Each structure stands twice: as C-alpha cells, then as structure tokens.
Amino acid sequence: MLGLRTAFTFSLLHRTVPKCAQAGVLDDSARLRLVVATVTNKVIIHETDTVLNINERIISLAVAPLGTSYDLILIGTTSSILAYDVQKNTNIFRKDIADGVGSFSTLGTLAMCGSNCAIWGLDANGKDSFWTVTGDNVLSLCLCDIDNDGVNELVAGSEDFDIRVFKDDLLLFELNETDAVTSVHDLGHGTFAYALANGTLGAYQGEIRLWRIKSKNQVAALVTFPDSETLTCAWSGGKIDMRNAENGEVKLKETLNGQVANAFVRNSQLTIVMLDGSVHGFEMSEDQSVADDGQSVLHDLGLRKHIHGFEMSEDQSVADDGQSVLHDLGLRKHSLLVELRNYELNQQSGNVEILENERKLPANTHLETCLIVNSDTVPPSVELQLSVSNDAIIRAVIVFAEGIFPGESFITHPTSNFSSNLCVQLRLDKDIAVDLHIKTFIGYPESTQLHVFELTRALPRFSMFALCNDTAPEPEGNAVFTINERPPRLATWINENFLLCDEIDCEEDSSLSVRFYSMRSTGMLFIEMDNSGKVTIRNDDMELVGNVIQAIAEYFHITTISTIANFPAQMKSLNELTEKVALNFNRYTSSPLNLAKQII
Incomplete structure (x- = not known):
C-alpha cells in the first residue's frame, strides 16, 4: 500500500504568494535551492543571504535554464518580467509587459509568459521570439505533445473558461469549460490535467475528456508524482491526493494543516509550500506486507x-x-x-406494513421529456418539460449540467400542488453544448419510497436562439465564405446545433435561408447558403459570427476557411478609438504641460 513519509520540514517565516514557490539549481554548485516570493514583494532563496526586493507586486515565479547550465529566476509582476542570474548576481533582462505576467512555462531557451489576451516567448536576452493572441487573461501554461508527433504543443488556460492548444502560433483547437482555468499540467501521451477556479479537476486526451471530479476547495498545484501514471493534486485547503492519471481513481489521500501555496517535485521528493511559509517534503513509502x-x-x-x-x-x-x-473485489x-x-431494512416489520399500504407504481410507467425554446418568459429561456404517465406525480427533479447552474446542479421539489408535469427553466450564458443528466423522483403524495428515473438529454450549442419571421431586420455585420458542401448538409448542421420544434428541410437544388434571434441580446442571426457553396453569416457581433463559423468548420472537418468579413458598427467604434488615441498622442507630443493640466 502506498503512503507518504515525511522527509523534511521547516519554516521560512515569510508568508508566500500563491503559486510562487519553486526549487532549482541556481549556480555551478549543483545544489538544489528553494525560491519563494513573499507577500511583501521579496524573492527569498533559502539557505542563502540573497533577497531580491521587487518594486512591483509579484504574481508569478518560475526557475528555468535559458541557455545556461543552471536555472535563472523568472519573476512576473503586474507590469513586467524580470530574469535574474544568481550565479552572476545580475539581472539578465527586464521587459515591460503592460498587463503583467500571470503564468510561466519554458520551451527550450524560451520563457513562455501568459499575459492578458497574449502569450509571449522571450529568449535569454529578453527579445520577443514568439507571440500569439488568446481570448482572455492567461492563468496557466504547459507544454504537451497533444498529437504525438514528437513536438510539444502549447496548452493555455484562460480566464474566459477556455483551454486553447497552439501548434507554433496557430490555434489547434480549444476546449470550453465552466470556469476560469487555473492550472494545466502535462501527463504525457497526449494527455494533460486541468483545474478550474470552481474546484473542478479533470484530464483530457486530445479533445476527449477522460474524467473530472468536483471539490469545494481550489487546486493549488498539479504535479506528476511518484510516477508518470499518477497525478498528485495539492488542494488549497491542505488536502493532498494522488490519482490514476487515466481515470481519476484515488490512490492515496493525506491532509496538511494550513493552506497550500504551491507544490513541486525535485529529487524524487514531493515538496509542499504553505501560504504561512512552512515547507514539507515527502517521500513515497510502501507497506510491503500488503503487497505480499x-x-x-x-x-x-x-x-x-x-x-x-x-x-x-x-x-x-x-x-x-x-x-x-x-x-x-473490494468494490464488488x-x-x-x-x-x-x-x-x-425492507424486511423490518414496520416497513413491510407501510409498503403494503402504499400504492404501487405500475410497471409501464414512463417519463417523457421535452426541450423547447420559450421566448414568452421573462427573461426568455430554454424549458425542460417533464411529464409522467399513470397519474403518478413528480416529487423532485435533480439536473446536473456544466456551466448552467451555480454548483453545476439544480434541485426542485414541490411541497404542494403535486402534478404529473414539471418545468425547469434553463438559461445559458455562453454558446456551448451541454449534456443534461436528469434524475426524476416519481411516486404518489403518500409514498415513502420513490422510483428514480435517470436519463440524459443533449442541449445543442446554440439553444439560446429562436426562429424569427421573414420581416426581421437584417444585421449590418456579415461574414462570407465558401465550403464544398450542399445546402441540405448545412440544414442538417442547423438541426443538430439549434433547438427547433420542427426540423428545417432543404431540397437538393434549392438555397437555404434561416433567421434566428438571440434570447440573450435580441440580436438577429441570419444563416444563408446558395447552390455554389457560398455561405453568409449575418450578425453584428463579431465573436458570435466567429463561433458559428468555427462550429461549421468543426462539423464538416474543415481546417482552413477563407472569409471576407464586414462589421461596420465595430469598425466605426475602432476608428473612433484610434482617432482619440492619435489626438491625445499629438497633444502629448506638442504640449505635455497642457495635457497634464487637462488631466488634472
């Protein structure tokens, strides 16, 4: 049986910044040293007199060699990145990054820095050798050979709930999650683990989710320990658990007193650094008698x-x-x-008498479910309608779904006016496909034991859009592209990705035109296609149009689409903003004093 044995413990007497504790070989002595960032914006190297005073708030820290035989200290602040060489006692480079550096990873001699809507790759001299754009503030980075071609891809977790995988500077694919992605970690063989701000922990192999679990605490750190098949997770509340990387099965659990700042593995030892500055080192132990x-x-x-x-x-x-x-055998x-x-329990006399007096639910009782778009409610929503046969009543319903309800679950249990019908309103904030796992408790008002009906319904990606009539105003924004498909095939995609009462039919030689409006923003969305394969998406929201095009490309397995886009309203706003920037710049260069007076 696996177990953790304490290898060492000590205290730094400094409060530590979350995720800002690492260990590395910082000079030619080849000795491993602990490096931590404190809440007073100092970087401390354990067992040395070196203390770095940083004039900005530290939000990330890493140690890695950038073309050196030893590790450099990389410090990310709210407005810059600093690389420090302990061996030479000097700053290698300092680079201003306006939105700060919230996460690090290393690719060869490059320091990969996650910032606001962008990822920077800096070489040993601080020069930009890599840059790509992302959708939001990047909270986590790791390198993983997703496609098993021998070359690592960059995995980025961001604040907009998305995990993006980049091959070079091109987006390979993105995965939608239910909260900010605070950690990503390579597990090998095209697999990586991830953690969310809401306490979710899981793993993906490529685009396929292998498993996920939910906790009340947040993940502080993810490491591979003690072997490549085991994911060790340090939770913010002090809990440490080891799981099978393939299925999430728990192998071992331990608990520490206090809150975890970070965890890492060096020299086959697991090191846990707490927020209060205490440090715990662990080694694996095995009870050989159990194995025997x-x-x-x-x-x-x-x-x-x-x-x-x-x-x-x-x-x-x-x-x-x-x-x-x-x-x-133990599970069985x-x-x-x-x-x-x-x-x-059922054989006890009291229970037998109660059960004999209760009405039995007929064996042919069945539960029907229906998903419809209801634009008449305030606010408009998607309704999950449930009904049960044989005059039975619905006593309670539990719906599990990602990204719809707080805590990812919803429970309703009428206490009066029992009915065979029940309606649950769903309102999605993002256009994502969701599986609804439904548990319905069915019986009679006097029943002490209820029958549980379990089923799963799929909610399509664009379910928050309702059909509108032909007189709806046409949006000004549009994107035009051509695909090697026929209109009936696009109609099939619409039927699968929108919530429709009646499926859209399209003849082989006819064109296609479907009009929707958003129940979130009331904006119009038109989808048109002619016989030549020309597709036009009309909407004034550039992001929504991009999501529709991406969904179409994924459905038809299209890797490249040449698109002509026109969004007059957004271009007008951009031009106005550019003119304001140019005007302020001219005022600043011509008369800094006047500009200062205006600001005052």
Whole structure:
C-alpha cells in the first residue's frame, strides 16, 4: 500500500504568494535551492543571504535554464518580467509587459509568459521570439505533445473558461469549460490535467475528456508524482491526493494543516509550500506486507486469466495483478453489502406494513421529456418539460449540467400542488453544448419510497436562439465564405446545433435561408447558403459570427476557411478609438504641460 513519509520540514517565516514557490539549481554548485516570493514583494532563496526586493507586486515565479547550465529566476509582476542570474548576481533582462505576467512555462531557451489576451516567448536576452493572441487573461501554461508527433504543443488556460492548444502560433483547437482555468499540467501521451477556479479537476486526451471530479476547495498545484501514471493534486485547503492519471481513481489521500501555496517535485521528493511559509517534503513509502498479501491471494485463487471480464497478461507483474484484482473485489464487496443492507431494512416489520399500504407504481410507467425554446418568459429561456404517465406525480427533479447552474446542479421539489408535469427553466450564458443528466423522483403524495428515473438529454450549442419571421431586420455585420458542401448538409448542421420544434428541410437544388434571434441580446442571426457553396453569416457581433463559423468548420472537418468579413458598427467604434488615441498622442507630443493640466 502506498503512503507518504515525511522527509523534511521547516519554516521560512515569510508568508508566500500563491503559486510562487519553486526549487532549482541556481549556480555551478549543483545544489538544489528553494525560491519563494513573499507577500511583501521579496524573492527569498533559502539557505542563502540573497533577497531580491521587487518594486512591483509579484504574481508569478518560475526557475528555468535559458541557455545556461543552471536555472535563472523568472519573476512576473503586474507590469513586467524580470530574469535574474544568481550565479552572476545580475539581472539578465527586464521587459515591460503592460498587463503583467500571470503564468510561466519554458520551451527550450524560451520563457513562455501568459499575459492578458497574449502569450509571449522571450529568449535569454529578453527579445520577443514568439507571440500569439488568446481570448482572455492567461492563468496557466504547459507544454504537451497533444498529437504525438514528437513536438510539444502549447496548452493555455484562460480566464474566459477556455483551454486553447497552439501548434507554433496557430490555434489547434480549444476546449470550453465552466470556469476560469487555473492550472494545466502535462501527463504525457497526449494527455494533460486541468483545474478550474470552481474546484473542478479533470484530464483530457486530445479533445476527449477522460474524467473530472468536483471539490469545494481550489487546486493549488498539479504535479506528476511518484510516477508518470499518477497525478498528485495539492488542494488549497491542505488536502493532498494522488490519482490514476487515466481515470481519476484515488490512490492515496493525506491532509496538511494550513493552506497550500504551491507544490513541486525535485529529487524524487514531493515538496509542499504553505501560504504561512512552512515547507514539507515527502517521500513515497510502501507497506510491503500488503503487497505480499496481494500476491498470495492471487496465487491461492489462481486468478491469472479472465477476471471479471478481462484477461490478465502473463507478463504482468504479480504486484500489479494484486492491486487491480483486490481493488475490483473490494468494490464488488462494498456494492453487495449496501444491497444486502437495503434488503434487511425492507424486511423490518414496520416497513413491510407501510409498503403494503402504499400504492404501487405500475410497471409501464414512463417519463417523457421535452426541450423547447420559450421566448414568452421573462427573461426568455430554454424549458425542460417533464411529464409522467399513470397519474403518478413528480416529487423532485435533480439536473446536473456544466456551466448552467451555480454548483453545476439544480434541485426542485414541490411541497404542494403535486402534478404529473414539471418545468425547469434553463438559461445559458455562453454558446456551448451541454449534456443534461436528469434524475426524476416519481411516486404518489403518500409514498415513502420513490422510483428514480435517470436519463440524459443533449442541449445543442446554440439553444439560446429562436426562429424569427421573414420581416426581421437584417444585421449590418456579415461574414462570407465558401465550403464544398450542399445546402441540405448545412440544414442538417442547423438541426443538430439549434433547438427547433420542427426540423428545417432543404431540397437538393434549392438555397437555404434561416433567421434566428438571440434570447440573450435580441440580436438577429441570419444563416444563408446558395447552390455554389457560398455561405453568409449575418450578425453584428463579431465573436458570435466567429463561433458559428468555427462550429461549421468543426462539423464538416474543415481546417482552413477563407472569409471576407464586414462589421461596420465595430469598425466605426475602432476608428473612433484610434482617432482619440492619435489626438491625445499629438497633444502629448506638442504640449505635455497642457495635457497634464487637462488631466488634472
């Protein structure tokens, strides 16, 4: 059985900035040293007299070699980045970045810096060797070989709930999440872990989510420890857990007193730095007796092949066999004990009398669900309508969905006026596809035991758009592009991505024109296509038009689309802003004193 053994513990006597603690070899001595940033904007190197006083608020810190044989200290502040060489006791470079540096990663000799809507790649001299744009403030960065081509891609988590994967400076794909992405971490084999501000922890392999869990605490750090198959997560509240990287299964749990600032792995040791400045180092320990017991159980039972529907390979180690089989047997035992306990409770005399007097729910009782767009409610919303047959009533409904409800779940349970019908209103703030996991509790008013109906309904990406009539005003903004498809195929995409009462039919030789309006902003969205493959998207919101084009490209597996866009209202706003900037710049260059008086 795995366990953590304390290797060392000490205190820095300084409060630490979250995520601003690392360890590295800072000079030719090859000795590993701890580097932390304090809340008083100082960088302290443990066991040395070196203290760096920074005149700006520190928000990120990293140690990495940038063309050197040892590590440099990279310090990100609210307005700049500083690279410091401990060996030479000098600043290698300092570069102003107006929106600050909130996250770091290293690519060879480049320091990758996450900022507001942009990622910078700086070389050892502080020169820009890489730059790309993102959608919002970048909170986390990591390198991961997503497509398994031997070259790492850049994974960026941002404040707008998106995880973006870049190949060079081009966006490979993006993943929509339900909160700000505070951490991303490479797990190898095209897999990476991620954490959100709402306490969600999960993993993706490429664009496919492998698993996810939810906690009340936030993730402070993600590391791979003690092996490449184990993800260790340090939670802000002091909890440490180790999980199988492939499925999220918990292998080990520990708890520390205090709040975690950061965690990292050096020299096969897990180091946890707390916000109060205390530092804890751990090594792995294994109870060999438990492993030996697992081996003997396997040999005694002869469980070498076909165990619970899977075949054990002959070359697998006995220890691995023991862990897997004993775990499966333990889960099966727990399920059987719970089931047995329920049978025992139902056999008690009091329960038997109650159950005999209760009405039984007919076996042919069924639950119907329907998703419709209701623009008559205030505010307009999507409605999940549920109805049950055989005069039964709906006692409660639980809906689990990402990004719709606070806490990702919604519960309603009428206490009076019971009915066979119930309606749940859904209002999405973003255009994302969502799976609704619905649990409906059905019975009668006097029932003490309820039947649970479970089902899943898919909510399409653009469900917050309703059809409008042909007299709706045409938006000025538009984007035009051509695809090698026919109008009936685009009609199929519309039917799958919008919530429609009746599907849109389109003949093979006819053109397509569909008009929607947004129930969030009341703006119009027109989608048109002719027989030549020319598609026109009309809307005054450039971001929405971009999302529609991206969704179409993903559906038809199109990697490149040449688009002609025209957004007069947004171009007018941009021109007005540019003119104001130019006017203020001219005033500043001609008369700084007058400008100062105007500001005062």
